[in-house]
Amino acid sequence: MLSDQEFRELIRRAQAGDTAAKEAILESNLNLVRSIVHRFANRGYEWDDLFQIGSIGLIKAIDRFDCNFSVKFSTYAVPMIIGEIRRFIRDDNPVKVSRPVKELAFKVHRTQERLQGVLGREPTITEVAKELALAPQEIVSALEAIQAPTSLYESAFHDDSDPIAIIDQIKYEDGQDSIYFEKLALQEVLSRLPPKENLVIKLRFFQDKTQAEIAALIGLSQVQISRIEKHALKLIREYLQTP
Numbered sequence: 001m002l003s004d005q006e007f008r009e010l011i012r013r014a015q016a017g018d019t020a021a022k023e024a025i026l027e028s029n030l031n032l033v034r035s036i037v038h039r040f041a042n043r044g045y046e047w048d049d050l051f052q053i054g055s056i057g058l059i060k061a062i063d064r065f066d067c068n069f070s071v072k073f074s075t076y077a078v079p080m081i082i083g084e085i086r087r088f089i090r091d092d093n094p095v096k097v098s099r100p101v102k103e104l105a106f107k108v109h110r111t112q113e114r115l116q117g118v119l120g121r122e123p124t125i126t127e128v129a130k131e132l133a134l135a136p137q138e139i140v141s142a143l144e145a146i147q148a149p150t151s152l153y154e155s156a157f158h159d160d161s162d163p164i165a166i167i168d169q170i171k172y173e174d175g176q177d178s179i180y181f182e183k184l185a186l187q188e189v190l191s192r193l194p195p196k197e198n199l200v201i202k203l204r205f206f207q208d209k210t211q212a213e214i215a216a217l218i219g220l221s222q223v224q225i226s227r228i229e230k231h232a233l234k235l236i237r238e239y240l241q242t243p
Contacts (some may be wrong), residue, residue: 008067015063025062026055032074033058040089050085057084077119079113104142107132154161189239197232204229 007025014022033054040050048116086109103145111131115123129136190198199218209217211225220228 007073011062011065011067011073015065022059022062026058029058029074029077030055032077033081036078036085039082040085045089050088052083052162053085053088059079060084071117080114082116083109083113101142104138108139108142189236191230192239193235196230197235200225200228201232201236 010021010025014025033051034240037047037050037054041047057080058077061073061080064080065073065076108128111128112123112238115127115131119127123131125136125139129139132139190201193201200214203217204211211222211229214220215222215225
């Protein structure tokens with residue numbers, strides 16, 4: 001264990017370009033990153049990916065930490081790591097959110113990071129709302145709007161038997177369960193197609209256009225459209241067969 005003075009000297013060396021010093025700080029704080037990554041589990045992202053993003057936040061904390069202040073490095077690093085992970089999740093979110101809501105959510109995250117550095121703990125919604133002079137409901141709505149969507153096949157809960165997925169808890173009231181979920185599955189598959197394949201399939205099968213008409217619309221040859229269509233149908237089959 002290094003003393004506070006020794007650790008700050010290591011920080012200064014790292015900020016001056018000493019690679020070995022930076023690696024030593026990273027190695028000694030990886031458990032901090034791991035503990036934070038666990039907070040973001042079950043959001044549809046691989047643990048290793050979030051760990052890498054969190055490590056980037058740790059590196060930024062090393063580069064920006066001011067040794068002249070009497071703040072512990074871990075107190076400063078935690079909001080930096082959390083902020084980096086939150087930005088990654090926010091920017092990677094496939095659900096489109098309006099710019100004003102995104103901007104508000106960004107202000108909320110920045111305020112949370114700043115307050116966490118001051119308080120040494122995660123601030124409450126009420127504290128963030130007071131800081132921004134907003135109603136707590138506005139803060140909650142903005143944060144919920146940028147949450148990553150949850151898969152219907154994600155485990156809702158489980159005991160000693162098989163896990164129960166979210167889809168198992170949904171009931172369509174009009175008795176059209178199979179039709180509803182077939183449409184839902186198709187929408188999900190189409191959203192996974194590359195942009196060009198997605199467009200061709202929609203024009204071809206949802207707007208009843210011929211390959212020649214599609215070719216004229218998007219400036220490709222009919223042969224190219226035929227190839228794109230075949231590739232898209234192959235992908236759809238693969239996606240539908242994947243459990």
